[in-house]
Amino acid sequence: MKKFMLSLLGLAAASAAVAGSVYDFSADTITGESRNLSEYKGQVLLIVNTASKCGFTKQYASLQDLYEKYKDRGLVVLGFPANNFGGQEPGTNEDIEQFCSLRFNVGFPMFGKISVKGADIHPLYQWLTDHPNGSKVSWNFNKFLIGRDGDLIEHFGSRTAPNAEGFIATIEKALNQPIQ
Secondary structure, eight states: OHHHHHHHHHHHHHHHHHOSOGGGOEEEBTTSOEEEGGGGTTSEEEEEEEOTTSTTTTHHHHHHHHHHHHGGGTEEEEEEEBOOSTTOOOSOHHHHHHHHHHHHOOOSOBBOOBOSSSTTOOHHHHHHHHSTTOOOOOSTTOEEEEOTTSOEEEEEOTTSOTTOHHHHHHHHHHHTSOOO
């Protein structure tokens, strides 16, 4: 009976780890201001771990295009630079901000450099990767689509281009959900 109760407690703790929503988290912007993600309540969020020296870095342009096309309907792209894969984001927040601005004219919100895996994983990414609809971040430019209710809809890997037909269809479906 004791083992059974411990198992139930373990399941309850695991469920609590994915309880809540993206709105329960905050992070520093690329300029160092603390931002609570509840500021984006009611919008569809596309959370992307980024890197400046990656083969997928050109996705910044497609992410910016996606943001421009759908921002008036409630899509917000959130970029989270991370140096977890091959040292492909070695710069400071200032370096990253300048790179994104000059090279890709990024206008969507960028956050300060964080860790998306390992012992120092940011709590937001812990929630995303532990969520039943999520999975571990496999490389730079993984994409997590969050619905208007703040819950994770789906996780997409690096190879899913921001302009891929199926990806766009999933975003449009999320945008068509009523604001709660």
